[in-house]
Amino acid sequence: MPERIVESLRGVGHKVVHGIWRLGYASGFFLMTLLRSATSFRRFSLTIKEIYSAGVLSLIIIVVSGLFVGMVLGLQGYETLQKYGSSEAVGTLVALSLTRELGPVVAGLLFASRAGSAMTAEIGLMKATEQISAMEMMAVDPIARVIGPRFWGGVISMPLLAAIFSAVGVFGGYLITVVVIGVDTGAFWSQMQNAVDFRHDILNGIIKSVVFGVAVTAIALFEGYDAPPTAEGVSGATTRTVVTSSLAILGLDFVLTAFMFRGI
Amino acid sequence: MENLVEIKDVSFTYGFRPVLKGINMTVPRGKVVSIMGLSGCGKTTLLRLIGGAIRPRKGEVRVAGRAVNRMKREELYAMRRKMGMLYQFGALFTDMSALENVAFEIREHTSLPEDMVLDLAMMKLNAVGLRGAHHMMPAELSGGMARRVALARAIALDPTLIMYDEPFTGLDPISLGVISNLLRRLNDALGATSIVVTHDVQETLKIVDYVYFMADGAVVAQGTPDEIRDSKAPFVHQFVWGEIDGPLPFHMPGGSYARDLALETARA
Numbered sequence: 001m002p003e004r005i006v007e008s009l010r011g012v013g014h015k016v017v018h019g020i021w022r023l024g025y026a027s028g029f030f031l032m033t034l035l036r037s038a039t040s041f042r043r044f045s046l047t048i049k050e051i052y053s054a055g056v057l058s059l060i061i062i063v064v065s066g067l068f069v070g071m072v073l074g075l076q077g078y079e080t081l082q083k084y085g086s087s088e089a090v091g092t093l094v095a096l097s098l099t100r101e102l103g104p105v106v107a108g109l110l111f112a113s114r115a116g117s118a119m120t121a122e123i124g125l126m127k128a129t130e131q132i133s134a135m136e137m138m139a140v141d142p143i144a145r146v147i148g149p150r151f152w153g154g155v156i157s158m159p160l161l162a163a164i165f166s167a168v169g170v171f172g173g174y175l176i177t178v179v180v181i182g183v184d185t186g187a188f189w190s191q192m193q194n195a196v197d198f199r200h201d202i203l204n205g206i207i208k209s210v211v212f213g214v215a216v217t218a219i220a221l222f223e224g225y226d227a228p229p230t231a232e233g234v235s236g237a238t239t240r241t242v243v244t245s246s247l248a249i250l251g252l253d254f255v256l257t258a259f260m261f262r263g264i
Numbered sequence: 265m266e267n268l269v270e271i272k273d274v275s276f277t278y279g280f281r282p283v284l285k286g287i288n289m290t291v292p293r294g295k296v297v298s299i300m301g302l303s304g305c306g307k308t309t310l311l312r313l314i315g316g317a318i319r320p321r322k323g324e325v326r327v328a329g330r331a332v333n334r335m336k337r338e339e340l341y342a343m344r345r346k347m348g349m350l351y352q353f354g355a356l357f358t359d360m361s362a363l364e365n366v367a368f369e370i371r372e373h374t375s376l377p378e379d380m381v382l383d384l385a386m387m388k389l390n391a392v393g394l395r396g397a398h399h400m401m402p403a404e405l406s407g408g409m410a411r412r413v414a415l416a417r418a419i420a421l422d423p424t425l426i427m428y429d430e431p432f433t434g435l436d437p438i439s440l441g442v443i444s445n446l447l448r449r450l451n452d453a454l455g456a457t458s459i460v461v462t463h464d465v466q467e468t469l470k471i472v473d474y475v476y477f478m479a480d481g482a483v484v485a486q487g488t489p490d491e492i493r494d495s496k497a498p499f500v501h502q503f504v505w506g507e508i509d510g511p512l513p514f515h516m517p518g519g520s521y522a523r524d525l526a527l528e529t530a531r532a
Contacts, residue, residue: 130355
């Protein structure tokens, strides 16, 4: 019996040590990516290509989701606000919800599922098929040539996608509340314009989306780079990217919200 | 003759598992040297040590007179620019065409104009007979063609040392003959030195100058192809002639056969 307890304690200890070691390895990888980023900017066409893969190819899911989220917000908001006779404020509700929270968070979650998982699978397969080793043997640094442009491509794409998500969401809210339900157009836009502050709401939303972009892209690239070079290893890494990125987005969102909107 | 690669008393372990045990080897300039042995005997590890991807626990690897295991990253990269490596399944970049794959290294390491980069890449593809496939993506190439494109990529910058990791694995007889002939011809045409890690004995003995046999992390035999063919050493004889039993037994050691068939339990 004591042997089994010792064995299970050893197992727990091993997992903790491995977890800490992996965190350290991931931090080193992240630092290395930042330090070797010069190529991503000197040869910006490499980064542009990644902005296309991570950003442009995510547009459909972002636009469609943004439209539906905006329409649902409009419906739900109108339903509640009209009970208090302030249905014109629905524009404010839709805009604030999207710029402060739903834009960055939902766009981040979608970005993690579409672009993050694709990055992990691509890097993992490049490793499994020895493309990364081949690059190293050609004296080409894979961190600078492969990881850096993807990292910056993701970091640049994410705030743009969040902004598009919010803009399309506001349009969705407008469609439902103004065009379909018949809320006054002037009231919808003017109340929104009065309530939404550029620095406090929009800029904070952009900061959030940049932070989520860094987190998701760094997680996705590390998981791909660290994936065991097997089919099972790559599939596990892809799953871990989506799960870890989603949890990171939600956790970071709480922390950032607490700092940005405390006391209002 | 001057040696391009010298491996002196090199030992290496993965974790606690010893992979190489006191290896000594030399590769003279201009020659094609083969390292043969069973899967898992440490052949690929040796190539990784020469390329500086890993460092030995003991001993020294010297390339062109310089100790690889003591090189800094910049020095290592400078050395690798003079090396070419052909991987077992080509390791072509799957998002680039055949021409772009070959142009990759030229583009990364030179500041030549774009049309000259593409011309040079096209010439390398022509050298392996695949100019006509320059526009094809790796997924569209057969195994043999992919290996030839990878060979063109490996020689893109006219390396002084070319390393081949299992270049003949999984190829049909025609592709195999093409690759082995190219290997020899390119080595001589470029004035390079080649190291071929393989277990394809008959094809390799036709084209190499010297052979090292490895087993269980150590060099167990060496010689010219003729010496190897005539060798009476039991391991070499078994390997060269593909005998199913010998120093390497057909049966993996195990417990009692009767017990595994549950006959002993049944009798009891």
